[in-house]
Amino acid sequence: MTITTENVLAVLGTVNDPDLKQDLVSLGMIEKLQVHNLTISFVVVLTTPACPLKEFIRQECVRALEGAFGEGLELDIHMSSRVTSTRSNAPVLPNVKNIIAVASGKGGVGKSTVTANLAVSLAKTGAKVGVVDADIFGPSMPIMFNVEYEQPGVEQEGGKSYIIPVEQYGVKLISIGLLTPADHAVIWRGPMAAQALRQFLADARWGELDYLLIDLPPGTSDIHLSLVQTVPVTGAVIVTTPQKVAVADARKAVAMFKQPQINVPILGIVENMAYFTPAELPENKYYIFGQGGGRQLAEKQHVPFLGQVPLVQGIRESGDSGYPAVLKHDASADAFRDLAEALARQIAIRNANMDKTQVVNVD
């Protein structure tokens, strides 16, 4: 076969994205293709910079091209990404490509820890990321991001005030905790909390974002309903520990998101504190909260399982010191990075499966 642009495209049309189950050419992932003698250069545009299959897809392109045109080719393949979205026509925050609700049934299972580490991990891959801390009962993000004493800015435009998120570790952040003094007990009523969340979303300068993560209060509350009524949400992540009581509550959270008036797809379940590992004996695993509860829940509910995070002293210390564990170089950082990749992957799959013109506005 002669090496022409058409033939190269025909060959690349046989390489499938394993997640999206379609070929790279039909998916529009091949750009800037140039052919000159034995030199073939092009860009593969992935659906997320956190794509765990980056190297695999590259290798598949090489294998297919060498199989068709023989060895001795000069291949110049660049891997790039453009995060997909089904929100571009959304009435609120159309420049935010994906809004992800992070929820849990039970309190204290590590929802905020997981949110903070997912956000920083996605930002580390080059994605534009924001976090809304809507956990009115325990807004812990300011401590976890070490911005406790910072104040979000305010900008006036057309007689209206807009909040400017604070930025840390490449992540834009707005927290209820940043608007109230640390030692000030605010008694939140449902409508007040819902109003605050609406402002964080609609009256804040988020700019363009690939992923906006919302750390919700534990359980099921007005604020969950208010969220989906304010913005079309891409999907929800449910955090649980393997413990029976936590899993039972996580099941209720899954059921809540599936209810017709909420109707938010579950992107996956995270099993936090899956087992305890002492730093000096990393091979030892102690299943102090039981074993596999999160994975089993995912299987029973037919939703993706995003992965496990161990119970490690360093994760707690990182949270308290305001330096997320994923910024370190250890096994916990690896766990959070894998989790972020799994989430980005599920978001891309969900976006590909949804008709891109069909943005559901529940207002």
Ligand SMILES: Nc1ncnc2c1ncn2[C@@H]1O[C@H](COP(=O)(O)OP(=O)(O)OP(=O)(O)O)[C@@H](O)[C@H]1O
């Ligand atoms: N994998 C882990 N290993 C060690 N400590 C953890 C882990 N995950 C969370 N923690 C610690 O557990 C505590 C509770 O975590 P976190 O605040 O993230 O939970 P939450 O589910 O967001 O709680 P809330 O009910 O306030 O929403 C924190 O002190 C945190 O540092």
